[in-house]
Amino acid sequence: MRFLLSTALVLFMLSRAASAQGSNDCSTIVKSAQDAASKADWVIEGTVDNMFRMKSSPRQIGVSVEDVKILYEAEHSPRFSTAMLETDSCFPNAMATLWGPAASKLVGKRVRLFGSRGTSGRGRRFFFLQTAEQAMPAFPATRKAYADKEYVPAVKKLAGGWSRIRSTDGNYSIEMPATATDITKGSGHQPAFMLRGTDRYGSTFIVVFERSGAGAQMAGTFDATISKPGADVITFKGADAVSTRGELPGSSGAKITHGLWLRVPGGTYMLGIVTDKEHETESLRSRERFFNSLTF
Incomplete structure (x- = not known):
């Protein structure tokens, strides 16, 4: 290579x-929602519809969300109302947080996802999640x-x-x-x-x-x-x-x-x-x- x-x-x-x-x-790079907001390429809010795992990337947990609202973007992209996103490899304790019993507690809930924008087919991956009930972090104006x-x-x-x-x-x-x-x-x-x-x-x-x-x-x-x-x-x-x-x-x-x-x-x-x-x-x-x- x-x-x-x-x-x-x-x-x-x-x-x-x-x-x-x-x-x-x-x-450990992101310790709070404010950390996540300062490092994210994008932040969206949506209602969790389902969790899934892909055979091609078993370490990552996928989340499908509906009624998406874009809260922040460092680089503008086309609008969308639904999304299927995978966890970034740096998402802490993904299996414990988003799979099994924990997943059932998130389905139907409104959440905020903070993530990176990829190229070459890698799409969007999120490295932090919080429920919409939690305090909104401040997003960088510049x-x-x-x-x-x-x-x-x-x-x-x-x-x-x-x-x-x-x-x-x-x-x-x-x-x-x-x-x-x-x-x-x-x-x-x-x-x-x-x-x-x-x-x-x-x-x-x-x-x-x-x-x-x-x-x-x-x-x-x-x-x-x-x-x-x-x-x-x-x-x-x-x-x-x-x-x-x-x-x-x-x-x-x-x-x-x-x-x-x-x-x-x-x-x-x-x-x-x-x-x-x-x-x-x-x-x-x-x-x-x-x-x-x-x-x-």
Whole structure:
């Protein structure tokens, strides 16, 4: 599977400098309706008609709703009065909340669903649900804007030449076998936040978080990649993720790329290692620690 580093977003950032840990599960990203409202691409209210499970995605619970009212959209879509929606992989305790005895308590009730808008046939998926009887959260009138900026990163030195580095605007951190640059790109369709470092072999370690919304490039890349036949789909920190490997041409020879892509409430992460073929084995010894150290 090719590592799709060809998006304008990631190429811009590179040119500026040329199985999961259960304690940090993606279902913890949204802790309240207000959290959900700040991260949702859309929020709808409707009456629950039925619950279902698809053989193609047994981990997800489906909900059909009638008399739909759209409460919020970051990107406008055609109007609809009924919907069949599946839970996002980051929906907390989906089976306990929406299946079995819990499902019977929701059928016929008015609920609010908060979710992400997918592409490549992935449709809408919801990561939070509340009953309409509960207090309505505040929806953002405008989304926060960011300027293109490079920060001095917050770094905590670790043993063995590693560092834990925090993205200033992205509000995530990760461990790298190097120090890193901390870059915010605010001039695209959606803001994106990157940490980038180089190990002692000259291999690049990079993580980018792009906010969801209209024109989000990484969300489209993730949806297209995970939907392809033969995609290397895994579960990473509770989220559906896709692992990739490929080559990028370069003036000094081809670069080998290893990536991990995942969508979570609020946006898309891309973690990658770009290395010369001769140093691929050495640099990949750091891959699992690098990937698994991501904290949202």
